Amino acid sequence: MASTAALLILAVTVHAPTADVVRAESPARSQSVDEAYSEPLRPQFHFTARKNWLNDPNGLVFFAGQYHLFFQHNPSGIEWGNMTWGHAVSDDLVHWRQLDDAIEPDALGTIFSGSAVVDWKNTAGFQTGDEPALVAMYTAAGGTSPASQGAKFTQCLAYSNDRGQTWTKYDGNPVVSHIAADNRDPKVIWHEPSERWVMALYLDKNDFALFNSPDLKKWERIDDLTVPGSIECPDFFELPVVGKPGESKWIFWTANNVYLIGEFDGRDFQPEGEPQRFEHGANCFAAQSYSDIPAQDGRRIQIAWMRGGKYPGMPFNQQMTFPTSLTLHATDEGYRLRSQPVAEIESLRGEKFTWNGELNDAENPLEQLAGETYEFALTIEPADAKRIILDIRGAQLSYDVATQELSFGESKARAPLVGGKLTLRVLVDRASVEAYANDGSVTLSNCFEPEPSKLAYRLSGASAKVDKLTVWPLKSAWRSRDEE
Numbered sequence: 001m002a003s004t005a006a007l008l009i010l011a012v013t014v015h016a017p018t019a020d021v022v023r024a025e026s027p028a029r030s031q032s033v034d035e036a037y038s039e040p041l042r043p044q045f046h047f048t049a050r051k052n053w054l055n056d057p058n059g060l061v062f063f064a065g066q067y068h069l070f071f072q073h074n075p076s077g078i079e080w081g082n083m084t085w086g087h088a089v090s091d092d093l094v095h096w097r098q099l100d101d102a103i104e105p106d107a108l109g110t111i112f113s114g115s116a117v118v119d120w121k122n123t124a125g126f127q128t129g130d131e132p133a134l135v136a137m138y139t140a141a142g143g144t145s146p147a148s149q150g151a152k153f154t155q156c157l158a159y160s161n162d163r164g165q166t167w168t169k170y171d172g173n174p175v176v177s178h179i180a181a182d183n184r185d186p187k188v189i190w191h192e193p194s195e196r197w198v199m200a201l202y203l204d205k206n207d208f209a210l211f212n213s214p215d216l217k218k219w220e221r222i223d224d225l226t227v228p229g230s231i232e233c234p235d236f237f238e239l240p241v242v243g244k245p246g247e248s249k250w251i252f253w254t255a256n257n258v259y260l261i262g263e264f265d266g267r268d269f270q271p272e273g274e275p276q277r278f279e280h281g282a283n284c285f286a287a288q289s290y291s292d293i294p295a296q297d298g299r300r301i302q303i304a305w306m307r308g309g310k311y312p313g314m315p316f317n318q319q320m321t322f323p324t325s326l327t328l329h330a331t332d333e334g335y336r337l338r339s340q341p342v343a344e345i346e347s348l349r350g351e352k353f354t355w356n357g358e359l360n361d362a363e364n365p366l367e368q369l370a371g372e373t374y375e376f377a378l379t380i381e382p383a384d385a386k387r388i389i390l391d392i393r394g395a396q397l398s399y400d401v402a403t404q405e406l407s408f409g410e411s412k413a414r415a416p417l418v419g420g421k422l423t424l425r426v427l428v429d430r431a432s433v434e435a436y437a438n439d440g441s442v443t444l445s446n447c448f449e450p451e452p453s454k455l456a457y458r459l460s461g462a463s464a465k466v467d468k469l470t471v472w473p474l475k476s477a478w479r480s481r482d483e484e
Helices: 343-348 477-483
Strands: 052-063 066-073 084-090 096-098 110-118 134-141 153-160 184-191 196-204 207-213 220-226 235-240 248-253 258-264 269-271 285-289 300-306 324-331 334-341 353-358 374-381 387-392 395-400 405-408 411-414 422-429 432-437 442-447 457-460 465-473
Touching (some): 052 134, 052 300, 066 110, 066 300, 084 110, 248 269, 258 334, 334 432, 387 422, 395 432, 405 442
Antiparallel strands (some): 052 066, 066 084, 084 096, 207 220, 235 248, 248 258, 258 269, 324 334, 353 465, 374 465, 387 395, 387 457, 395 405, 405 411, 422 432, 432 442
């Protein structure tokens, strides 16, 4: 679990349930926008808890047509505390329905971060019906509640035989005893060649360990690794190399977006090269990727916590990033990750408007915009422009042509021109801006707090040549599902 620490989309290519709960088996819908999710700072296509605090995404798993999103949740307060696994489901990664909290604190501790899998082969023996059980592995954070005083951080299991509607804790918990410090955040995957479960676990400082198990209950420590400059919330997965059939690499990912690329044989992870930093924004943390995405889909879908956003006066606190798809590419500098928003965002698009031409100081191609939710796509050749600025309701996404640096507030990253052009995609919600440069090779995810009266946008950079600017207004994910 991470430490403590709304809607506009821009895609620019510069080239006994309460009223708050919906059961998982209910028809795909959300409450009327008049009833909920309509507060002034409520993100309109990013997930937020209906009420109270939210942080790390947990237990991302796909099963029976539903994407499950568990998350660190304080059910009784607007600030961090009382950690419990909240739960939401979606059939398209855009429209979410929050369910009852899934896993609650006990004498072993409050419920910190972890992961979930489908136990297709019933290795743990939890399955009771015709369908496989869902199994969650989480950290019991001993000593973080009155009921767990004296207990240490350990790793535990819970399982569900009704597609995630209800969860039962394993009576043999904990399945991994305390190892070091506040060891936490187990990420579990199935490694088919060795027919074993593999778990990545954060130990302390920059140190992590890998374990394997035949049944999710008995674990053997198989490898240790240190990832300089990193901390907590590991993810571990294999990705094919785009454009190189039959070639793949393993990615070891950490909470602050530092990752290693290497080889894994089921017991030993061998890094190749130095750690890389992927995300350069101020507010992206503790990203996790989905388990059990169908092979015919083939995507590595990731969601992160947008840590540190401000939502004054709102009944909720914090939000998730919009889901992205990760890909791995061979570059002149070595293998590198890229990220793009999932294609399902297209379901929110309204009628598009396009523009091309040369920018000048007297004109603003975005002058007609005056709303909160858009998607922009833009390709631009800087020419003699010194700086290209996309002004978003008073906040600036800026590109310095001389240094080839993209910035938003204090967040900065190099984004070299490709063929003399810059491509950008930017998702802007009521309280966040997510920018993807050069086909997602550079990303900046940031929260911001615009003044409600500021609804203007401007694209400037005199003499820069815009190949094509496309703007889509976006419907609210909460409202659009009601209208179907």
